[in-house]
Amino acid sequence: MPIHIQEVIPRDGFQMEKKFIPTEDKINIINKISRTGVSKIEVTSFVSPKAVPQLSDAEEVAKNIERNKDVTYVGLVANLRGAERAMNADLDEINLVMSASASHNKKNVNKTHEESLEGFSKIAAHIKGSGIKINGTVATAFGCPFEGAISEKAVMGFIRKYIDLGMDSITLADTTGMANPSQIKRFAAEVKDYAGEIPLTLHLHDTRGMGLANLIAGMEAGVTRFDSAIGGIGGCPFAPGASGNICTEDVVHMFGEMGISHTADLDQLISISKELPDIIGRSDYPGQVVKAGKVSDLHEF
Amino acid sequence: MPIHIQEVIPRDGFQMEKKFIPTEDKINIINKISRTGVSKIEVTSFVSPKAVPQLSDAEEVAKNIERNKDVTYVGLVANLRGAERAMNADLDEINLVMSASASHNKKNVNKTHEESLEGFSKIAAHIKGSGIKINGTVATAFGCPFEGAISEKAVMGFIRKYIDLGMDSITLADTTGMANPSQIKRFAAEVKDYAGEIPLTLHLHDTRGMGLANLIAGMEAGVTRFDSAIGGIGGCPFAPGASGNICTEDVVHMFGEMGISHTADLDQLISISKELPDIIGRSDYPGQVVKAGKVSDLHEF
Numbered sequence: 374m375p376i377h378i379q380e381v382i383p384r385d386g387f388q389m390e391k392k393f394i395p396t397e398d399k400i401n402i403i404n405k406i407s408r409t410g411v412s413k414i415e416v417t418s419f420v421s422p423k424a425v426p427q428l429s430d431a432e433e434v435a436k437n438i439e440r441n442k443d444v445t446y447v448g449l450v451a452n453l454r455g456a457e458r459a460m461n462a463d464l465d466e467i468n469l470v471m472s473a474s475a476s477h478n479k480k481n482v483n484k485t486h487e488e489s490l491e492g493f494s495k496i497a498a499h500i501k502g503s504g505i506k507i508n509g510t511v512a513t514a515f516g517c518p519f520e521g522a523i524s525e526k527a528v529m530g531f532i533r534k535y536i537d538l539g540m541d542s543i544t545l546a547d548t549t550g551m552a553n554p555s556q557i558k559r560f561a562a563e564v565k566d567y568a569g570e571i572p573l574t575l576h577l578h579d580t581r582g583m584g585l586a587n588l589i590a591g592m593e594a595g596v597t598r599f600d601s602a603i604g605g606i607g608g609c610p611f612a613p614g615a616s617g618n619i620c621t622e623d624v625v626h627m628f629g630e631m632g633i634s635h636t637a638d639l640d641q642l643i644s645i646s647k648e649l650p651d652i653i654g655r656s657d658y659p660g661q662v663v664k665a666g667k668v669s670d671l672h673e674f
Numbered sequence: 675m676p677i678h679i680q681e682v683i684p685r686d687g688f689q690m691e692k693k694f695i696p697t698e699d700k701i702n703i704i705n706k707i708s709r710t711g712v713s714k715i716e717v718t719s720f721v722s723p724k725a726v727p728q729l730s731d732a733e734e735v736a737k738n739i740e741r742n743k744d745v746t747y748v749g750l751v752a753n754l755r756g757a758e759r760a761m762n763a764d765l766d767e768i769n770l771v772m773s774a775s776a777s778h779n780k781k782n783v784n785k786t787h788e789e790s791l792e793g794f795s796k797i798a799a800h801i802k803g804s805g806i807k808i809n810g811t812v813a814t815a816f817g818c819p820f821e822g823a824i825s826e827k828a829v830m831g832f833i834r835k836y837i838d839l840g841m842d843s844i845t846l847a848d849t850t851g852m853a854n855p856s857q858i859k860r861f862a863a864e865v866k867d868y869a870g871e872i873p874l875t876l877h878l879h880d881t882r883g884m885g886l887a888n889l890i891a892g893m894e895a896g897v898t899r900f901d902s903a904i905g906g907i908g909g910c911p912f913a914p915g916a917s918g919n920i921c922t923e924d925v926v927h928m929f930g931e932m933g934i935s936h937t938a939d940l941d942q943l944i945s946i947s948k949e950l951p952d953i954i955g956r957s958d959y960p961g962q963v964v965k966a967g968k969v970s971d972l973h974e975f
Contacts, residue, residue, distance in 0.1 A: 425935045476975050518973045544696035551969045553931035554890055580878075581969065582924040583931075586887040589855055611973050622885040629764065630854035630884075633816035657958075661883035665916035667850045672912050674777050 375634040378625060379413040379574060383434070384449055385618055386602040387628040388418060388425050389610075396430040400437050402652060406603070406643050407441040410636040411621075415447040415468060415600075419455035422465045435462035447508065450516040451482055456496045459505070463491050466506040469540070472548070473528045474517030481512070490534055492627045494522050497538045509535035510544040510576065515560070516551030518611050525560055529567060542572040544600070547587065549609040550580020550616070554590035561594035574598040579605060579616035579659065585627060585648060588619060592633075599624065604649045605659035622646050639667070676935040678899040679926060680714035680875060681707050684735070685750055686919055687903040689719060689726050690911075693955045697731040701738050703953060706744040706852035706946050707904070711937040713921075716748045716769060736763035743833075748809065752783055757797045760806070761843065767807040768839070770794050774829045774848070775818030779834060782813070791835055798839045810836035811845040811877065816861070817852030819912050826861055830868060843873040845901070848888065851881020851912040851917070853892035862895035877901040880917035880960065886928060890922060893934075900925065905950045906960035917960040922948050927963045940968070 383403050387394055403416055416438060422429030435448060448459040450467040459467045471489040472478035478489060493509070500507060511531050517523055532543055545564060547557075557575070565573050575591040577584050577599065588599060605620030622642040628635050646663045650656040684704050688695055700718075707715055716737060724728035736749060749760040751768040760768045772790040773779035779790060784865060794810070801808060812832050818824055833844055848858075858876070866874050876892040878885050878900065889900060906921030923943040929936050947964045951957040 469880060480975065516969060519975045521970065521972055550966065553969075557934040560966065580962065580966045582886055582928060583928055584922065585883055586890050586928070589887050589890070612966035615962055620883065626882060627854060627884055627887070631856040645959075660918055661881065665851065665881045665913035668817060668854075669822065671822050674820045 374597050375636060376503055376592070377412040378410075378635060378637045379415070379598060379600045380411045380603065380621060380622060381415045381576070381600045381618060382602040382604065382606060382621070384415040384418050384428070385600070386604070386606040387615070388427050389606070390653050391426055393427060394652055396433050396531055397654050399430070399434050402645060402648070403434070403438045405641070407439055407444050409638045409641045409645070411444065411448055412598070412636070413466070415449060417466070418449040419458040420449070420451045429617045432458060432462050433458070450496065451490055453495050453499060454624065456499060460500070464505065467500065468508045468510055468544070469496065470510040470512050470516070470546075471531065472512040473523045473531060474513040474520045476519040477513045477517045477548070480519070485594070486531075487583055493538055497540070501539070506541040507539070508542045508544055508574070509538070509540040509547050512546045512548045514545040515547045515556055515596060518523070518549045518551070518609070525563070529564070532564060532567060532639040536568070536571060540585070542574065543568055544574040544576050546576035547578055550578035550584070552577070552587050557587045557590040558594050561591050561596050565595045572598060573661055574600060576600040577619045578608065579619050580608065580612050582616070584616065584619040585623065588624060595628060604646045604659070604663070605652065606649070620660040622660055623662050626667055630668055675850065675898050675936060677893070677929060678709075678713040679900045679922060679938045680716070681712045681904065681922060682716045682901045682919060683707070683903040683905065683922070685716040685719050685909065687731070687905070687907040689728050690907070690909055690918070691954050694706060694728060696955055697734050699953050700731070700735050703885070703946060703949070704739045706942070708740060708745050708944070710939045710942045713899070713937070714746040714748055714767070715752060716761040717765070717775060719750040720759040721750070721752045733759060733763050736760070736765055739865070746807075753793055754796050754800060757800060760931055761804060763800070765806065767809055768797070768801065769811055769845070770797065770808045770849075771813050772777065772812040772832065773813040773818070774824045774832060775814040775821045778814045778818045778849070781820070794839055798841070799949070802840070807842040808840070808855045809843045809845055809875070810839070810841040811847050813849045815846040816848045816857055817850070817944055819850045819852070819910070824863070830865070833865060833868065837869070837872060843875065845875040845877050846879035848879055850912060851879035851885070851887050853878070854884055855887045858888045858891040859895050862892050862897050866896045873899060875899040876902060879882045879909065880906060880920050881913050883917070885920040886924065889925060904961070905947045905964070906956065907950070921961040923961055924963050927968055931969055953958065
C-alpha cells in the first residue's frame, strides 16, 4: 500500500513563525504543494486571530487556493464557529484536536476533556450530511510536556469517543516530540488494530532527533499516513531552536532510498523548501536534504 | 547485550573544525568523556599535520589524557609511520581506514586499494605481539559521493582481507551519510553473519536525517557497537551546514527512552555537549536534546 504524505506546513509550520507571512505567499506555496503528489494539505486553522495571529487570514487563504481533486484540503477547527468558517470556505475536511493530557488541553484550548468532547459532538451534528469529513486528533498522545507519560488506556478511550461521534479518521499526534520508536511501534499497532477500518495518521515531530526513526516504527506498525512539514518547521514553544515537524522532503527522500511506494515528487518538494527563506524570512530551518543534497546527487572527483 | 557507545568527537568531530582547538581543551574533553561510561574513544588521528592541521597535536593529546581502564583509546592511522606514532603514544587500538570506493580512497588517502591493503599488511606485521589491537574500517561502505552505489560484494571482499590480516574488529562506515534503514538492516545483518565472532561497529552520519533510523536498523540487524560524536559535529566537506556524525547524547537519550541497555551517563554527555560552544567557537551544532531537553524534563504548567 503506498504511503500517504500529508503536508502541514501551512498550519503547523507557519503558526509558530513570528513574522506574518503575506496571504499571497501562503496561497502561492499551497498551490505549489497541491501539485507535488501529497494526499492532504492542512491549509490553515480556523481559530481566534488573537490566539494565532499568523493564521488570521484563514478564510482568504482557504477560499483562494487552487483545488486539485486528488488532494484533501483540511482546516483545523477549535469550536462550532470555526467549523462554520471552514464549511463556508469550502474545505474537504475539518481537523478537531484534543490533547490526551488534561493540562495540555487546558493550556492549548482552555477546555476540559468533557468540554472538548461536548463541542466535538455539536460540530459533528452540525457537519453531518454536508459531505465534509472530520478527522479527530489526539494530541500529546505519546507524552505531555507538563504531565510526562500519558495513559494509553485514556488515549484509547478518546479514540473510542471519536469513533462513536462518527469521525472519519483519527490522528495520533506526538505534539512535542516525546515519542520513541519502541513506543510508536507497539502503541500505534494497538491503536491501528482498535481503529480497524478507520484510517490512522501519525503526526510526528523531530524535537529530539527521533522523528524519522519514529516514522519507520510507525510504518512497521502498519500506519500508512503521515503528517510532515516542508523544511521541518513548526515545533513547540518549549523547545526554541529544536526541530519541528518531521521534514517532508527528508521523509520523501528516505522513502525513495528505501524503495517505499508513494506519490510525492521529491524534486518539487525540495524546490519549495529552498524558497522558504523568502517566505519565512530565515534560513535556519531543520531540513537536511536541502543542505546536503540527495544521496543521488553525486560530486565531481 | 548492552549497546557500546564509541565516542569519535576528538577525531571525526574535531577534524572538520576550522578554528584550532587548543591541545589542553582536547585533553580536557577527552578526560571528561572517559568518565561517561562510553566503551571507546577515538582520541586523534596520526596523519600528516599538513593533511589535518587540527590534529597536529596527536602525540601530545594521546600522551597526556587520563586513562580509564574500562575505555579503549583509539588512534586513526594512515600508514606505518602513523602506527609507530600511535604505539609510542601508548594507545590501545589503531583504526585503519580504506574506502570501499576506489575514487574516495584515492581522494582521502591518495592510495589504490592494493596500496592501502599492502600498507595494512605491513602495519599488522609491525603491531603483532605488541598487545595493540587493530580495527579495520571500510569507509563509504553504503555509498560514495563520487561513484554512488557501492558493490556489496566488494565490501565483503575487503572485510575478508581485513580478517585475513588478523584485524581484531571491523567498522562499516557510512562516511557521507548515504545509507538508508532498509539497506543497513539487510547489509549489516549479512556482514554480521559473515564476520562471525569479530566485533562489528557501525559508524553512522546523520547527513540526510536518517541517522537514528539507521541506528535502529543496525540494532535490528544485531549490531551492538556504534560510533557517534557529542553534539553531532563532524560531517563531510561536500555538505556544508548538514548534520555530521550521529549525536551521542541524542543516541543515548533515545536508548534511555526505549529501555535499551547501555552504560553511558546521559546527563554527563549533555553537560559536555553544552560546553562545545566554548571549545569549537560556535553553537550551531546539530544535537537536538541539548536544545529541546530530555523527554523527562517536564515544564511548569
